[in-house]
Amino acid sequence: MLAPLTSAQSSQTPVITFAPEQCCLSINQFHLAYAGKPALRDLTLDVPRHRVTAFIGPSGCGKSTLLRAINRLHDLNESVSHRGYIALEGQDIHAPQMNVTELRRRVGMVFQTPNPFPMSIYENVAFGLRLQRRLPKRKRDDIIEWALTSAALWDEVKDRLHRSAWQLSGGQQQRLVIARTLAVQPDVLLLDEPASALDPISTLKIEELIRNLKSQLTLVLVTHNMQQAARVSDYTAFLQNGELVEFGLTDQVFTNPRLQRTENYITGRMT
Amino acid sequence: MKPLSEQSKRRVNWLNDGLWPWLCAACVALSLLMLAALLTLLATRGLGHFWPATLEEVTLTSGDIVIGQPVRETPLPLNAGMERLYFTGNRDINGANWRWIAVDDISAQTTPNDLIRLERTPWGDFIGRLVAVESDGQRLTGQAAWDYITTALAQPASQQGSSDLLLITADGHALRQPLSNVSHFQAPNAMSWGQKVTAWGQNVWRFLSEGPRAANTGGGVWPAIFGTVLMVILMSVIVTPFGVLAAIYLNEIAHQNRLTHLVRIGVRNLAGVPSIVYGVFGLGVFVYGIGGSIDNWFFSDELPSPTFGTGGLLWASLTLALLTLPVVIVATEEGLARIPDAQREGAVALGATRLEMLTRVVLPMATPAMLTGVILAVARAAGEVAPLMLVGVAKLAPQMPLDGEFPYLHLERKFMHLGYHLFDTAFHGEDVQAAIPLVYATALLLVLIVLVLNLTAIFLRHYLRRQRGNEC
Ligand SMILES: Nc1ncnc2c1ncn2[C@@H]1O[C@H](COP(=O)(O)OP(=O)(O)O)[C@@H](O)[C@H]1O
Numbered sequence: 001m002l003a004p005l006t007s008a009q010s011s012q013t014p015v016i017t018f019a020p021e022q023c024c025l026s027i028n029q030f031h032l033a034y035a036g037k038p039a040l041r042d043l044t045l046d047v048p049r050h051r052v053t054a055f056i057g058p059s060g061c062g063k064s065t066l067l068r069a070i071n072r073l074h075d076l077n078e079s080v081s082h083r084g085y086i087a088l089e090g091q092d093i094h095a096p097q098m099n100v101t102e103l104r105r106r107v108g109m110v111f112q113t114p115n116p117f118p119m120s121i122y123e124n125v126a127f128g129l130r131l132q133r134r135l136p137k138r139k140r141d142d143i144i145e146w147a148l149t150s151a152a153l154w155d156e157v158k159d160r161l162h163r164s165a166w167q168l169s170g171g172q173q174q175r176l177v178i179a180r181t182l183a184v185q186p187d188v189l190l191l192d193e194p195a196s197a198l199d200p201i202s203t204l205k206i207e208e209l210i211r212n213l214k215s216q217l218t219l220v221l222v223t224h225n226m227q228q229a230a231r232v233s234d235y236t237a238f239l240q241n242g243e244l245v246e247f248g249l250t251d252q253v254f255t256n257p258r259l260q261r262t263e264n265y266i267t268g269r270m271t
Numbered sequence: 272m273k274p275l276s277e278q279s280k281r282r283v284n285w286l287n288d289g290l291w292p293w294l295c296a297a298c299v300a301l302s303l304l305m306l307a308a309l310l311t312l313l314a315t316r317g318l319g320h321f322w323p324a325t326l327e328e329v330t331l332t333s334g335d336i337v338i339g340q341p342v343r344e345t346p347l348p349l350n351a352g353m354e355r356l357y358f359t360g361n362r363d364i365n366g367a368n369w370r371w372i373a374v375d376d377i378s379a380q381t382t383p384n385d386l387i388r389l390e391r392t393p394w395g396d397f398i399g400r401l402v403a404v405e406s407d408g409q410r411l412t413g414q415a416a417w418d419y420i421t422t423a424l425a426q427p428a429s430q431q432g433s434s435d436l437l438l439i440t441a442d443g444h445a446l447r448q449p450l451s452n453v454s455h456f457q458a459p460n461a462m463s464w465g466q467k468v469t470a471w472g473q474n475v476w477r478f479l480s481e482g483p484r485a486a487n488t489g490g491g492v493w494p495a496i497f498g499t500v501l502m503v504i505l506m507s508v509i510v511t512p513f514g515v516l517a518a519i520y521l522n523e524i525a526h527q528n529r530l531t532h533l534v535r536i537g538v539r540n541l542a543g544v545p546s547i548v549y550g551v552f553g554l555g556v557f558v559y560g561i562g563g564s565i566d567n568w569f570f571s572d573e574l575p576s577p578t579f580g581t582g583g584l585l586w587a588s589l590t591l592a593l594l595t596l597p598v599v600i601v602a603t604e605e606g607l608a609r610i611p612d613a614q615r616e617g618a619v620a621l622g623a624t625r626l627e628m629l630t631r632v633v634l635p636m637a638t639p640a641m642l643t644g645v646i647l648a649v650a651r652a653a654g655e656v657a658p659l660m661l662v663g664v665a666k667l668a669p670q671m672p673l674d675g676e677f678p679y680l681h682l683e684r685k686f687m688h689l690g691y692h693l694f695d696t697a698f699h700g701e702d703v704q705a706a707i708p709l710v711y712a713t714a715l716l717l718v719l720i721v722l723v724l725n726l727t728a729i730f731l732r733h734y735l736r737r738q739r740g741n742e743c
């Protein structure tokens with residue numbers, strides 16, 4: 001397991017920093033407000049490369065807001081203001097020379113409810129590829145097979161690639177959305193409660209998928225399910241009211257939290 | 272106070288006791304009944320007109336003999352029995368095509384097999400008997416004459432040669448009729464059931480495929496069908512991109528503030544503006560304004576006779592496009608609003624630009640809604656008459672707006688329209704009795720065209736949905 005270099009133990013600003021070559025995303029004093037109403041307050045956090053980092057916290061604490069900030073989806077909403085910065089592999093994502101569509105390709109995002117496009121399974125996975133450059137069909141087919149295999153969906157859909165994606169079950173749809181994201185070979189995959197709308201078996205499949213994917217890329221997982229966070233993540237960050245309360249190795253956060261607030265939340269004594 | 276509240280309670284119970292579903296069902300049944308009555312009326316009156324009707328030879332008490340097709344009966348005033356209307360044709364001889372005969376005056380009534388009915392280019396129908404055919408000095412009678420006419424009429428007019436029919440009317444009036452002026456020849460009383468059905472089919476086909484005759488009270492409606500459909504297609508081609516782009520702006524691009532809201536209300540209210548107002552606008556702006564300017568700039572050598580500065584196909588299509596624009600905008604906007612934001616975010620999160628998101632995800636999903644808008648627009652435009660009277664419809668257009676002559680589509684030409692044709696036939700014909708069945712037939716045709724256009728679009732929408740396996 002990757003060990004943090006330093007671990008500041010101040011109760012107000014829990015900071016773990018990683019060596020630059022181990023750090024994928026670096027969030028520094030990031031502050032975000034919807035129409036003047038703060039949703040994230042001075043967040044400072046490093047996300048390690050090729051690890052699964054879980055964000056937990058009560059509803060409305062800003063987990064989704066943070067994920068959307070990393071993908072710059074807030075650009076679509078002009079009532080959002082922010083300051084501080086987020087760096088991906090050392091590059092400031094809000095820098096003027098940063099190409100937003102390229103950033104979004106590098107930072108994939110999977111939402112709570114599966115949102116496959118109303119096209120065939122094949123076209124769903126090809127969607128991101130077609131946005132970039134013209135590939136020979138053979139090459140594209142290979143990438144699509146690879147992406148569907150990585151998302152543990154290939155065996156289930158290989159005979160019906162050209163059927164509508166909306167005919168798949170919810171769990172299959174969510175894995176299709178993951179495959180669609182993987183096809184453009186992102187560096188980071190942001191998962192916003194990817195299994196909360198799914199049945200238990202589909203949930204287990206998604207969790208296994210997440211564990212397998214971390215050899216390829218960095219994963220950030222938002223979840224409401226404590227067991228899920230404990231099962232799949234290496235690091236866990238606990239957010240409350242838009243602030244980072246505690247961040248550490250998952251084992252440590254769940255077995256031996258430093259703060260009472262964290263312990264209360266994990267053991268279900270508060271919501 | 273108490274009796275009142277008790278009374279109202281009782282009424283509520285009375286409604287609750289299973290009566291209200293019946294009330295709703297009754298309303299549906301009534302609407303369906305009215306619709307069925309409308310279609311039945313149009314179908315029987317309109318289609319019945321093409322049936323080769325039996326001709327009667329009637330002897331009156333006065334000794335006169337009349338040959339004609341009985342059409343209908345009405346009671347005479349003062350209980351004087353019934354009066355029957357006969358279509359007698361022979362306008363050149365009698366001065367009228369119709370004759371009312373009191374039923375009590377009829378002493379004998381027969382249906383001989385040798386009665387014939389001809390359609391001629393001047394004077395309309397002839398009803399009477401065939402005496403002989405004179406062809407190149409030869410005189411044919413009996414079966415030989417019949418065979419000669421049948422084969423001659425089956426050939427194109429240029430190869431018919433010159434021959435004359437010798438005819439005789441009921442009152443013994445002899446007539447020499449060049450065969451080249453005859454378009455149709457029938458002996459309905461001698462026809463078998465099967466022959467009548469065939470003749471009916473042929474008559475319907477002629478109605479659909481031929482141009483009008485005798486000031487729109489005879490002949491077919493093909494130019495009007497063609498004009499209607501062409502105008503509707505042109506209108507759809509104009510209104511669809513405009514409406515869709517406007518809806519995209521309102522729903523996807525504009526900031527959702529008070530102004531957008533006002534614009535939206537304005538668009539919805541435009542749909543309620545009476546159509547004649549659009550006609551006036553089209554006349555003032557398109558015909559006189561834009562059309563006049565085009566004439567001044569490009570067709571000045573033909574002035575003062577206008578080219579674009581008068582009503583025509585282009586201006587009519589533009590006016591109707593304006594009229595149906597709100598329908599398309601509203602329907603498309605509703606379709607766009609139904610698309611979940613998750614779809615848009617999904618595309619953007621994969622690195623799509625806003626334009627790519629719109630064209631690759633949002634618009635395909637909104638296509639069924641757009642089609643619904645176009646269906647509604649087409650249905651409205653195909654039946655609209657009032658604005659067209661100001662901006663380009665003609666009672667009788669000398670040339671079709673689409674022909675083999677460069678530039679093939681003549682946007683400046685006047686055109687014929689089924690709705691206006693209907694109006695003109697009904698109110699401006701000289702022969703009102705002849706117009707009545709044509710009015711019903713034209714109305715039925717107009718309903719059928721709208722139905723076909725709608726079914727096409729509905730089928731297309733269904734197909735698109737099936738292809739995607741969704742129900743959006
Ligand atoms: N589009 C938005 N406009 C305004 N406020 C929002 C918007 N999205 C989220 N918020 C607010 O921001 C806070 C954080 O929301 P969110 O990030 O969705 O929480 P979580 O995902 O942790 O449940 C909440 O108080 C929520 O009401």
Ligand SMILES: [Mg+2]
Pocket residue numbers: 063064065192
């Ligand atoms: Mg959330």
